[in-house]
């Protein structure tokens with residue numbers, strides 16, 4: 001049917017769900033194997049990190065895939081970055097647009113978000129669900145007002161609709177490649193946040209500095225104004241040099 005090796009080998013398709021991540025978690029608990037994916041046309045309660053709302057109207061790609069890596073490994077935090085890289089590679093290959101990743105879980109075109117990743121970990125049952133949202137055939141005007149200014153869509157960028165089937169097929173191949181690299185321990189993360197001046201916002205602090213690198217666990221190494229460095233494992237990141 002398609003060239004998927006592991007990820008996306010088995011796909012469950014739904015028209016409307018609350019969140020594909022919830023369905024994938026349920027399937028994983030029921031024993032679904034690595035690579036099983038859930039795709040929905042619409043999400044009624046799509047979510048981002050920290051239970052933020054993720055707007056998921058018809059026309060987008062809303063999917064979740066079950067992975068069963070060693071969830072005790074600290075490298076697990078690389079997975080959102082790996083997914084972001086796979087998404088950016090897919091968009092650049094198919095549409096020749098300049099999609100790039102922003103640490104820790106966004107894909108941008110220009111300085112607007114076209115895609116986001118939500119990974120959820122179940123250490124007891126040893127699985128991880130990687131949720132991916134890609135704004136494909138959506139008009140920006142369909143988003144709630146607070147999202148319009150910060151989001152873009154493929155339709156908006158290309159001036160036409162794209163084939164969701166082709167997009168999903170290519171995405172699974174890229175994800176598969178990246179996940180294989182992850183498994184081999186030799187994964188190369190591309191992240192456009194590196195070498196930029198950034199502001200990091202977490203629930204407990206805000207910091208400004210220069211992003212130096214993403215370490216082998218997915219943490220961001222930030223050089224502060226006074227020359228010291230700080231290792232940051234999560235948060236929101238603003239690129240100060242292009243207001244993204």
Ligand code: BT5
Pocket residue numbers: 018019020021022043045046047048049050052053054055056061062063064105106113114115116117118131132133134135146147150151152
């Ligand atoms: C994310 O969170 O970017 C993760 C998004 C993951 C969505 C997928 S869809 C399939 C799966 N099932 C789910 O329920 N979720 C996953 P975060 O970095 O926290 O960004 C959330 C913020 O992005 C919101 O607070 C809004 O400001 C903004 N936002 C909401 N909807 C958006 C959209 N469609 N496009 C761009 N930005 C959006």
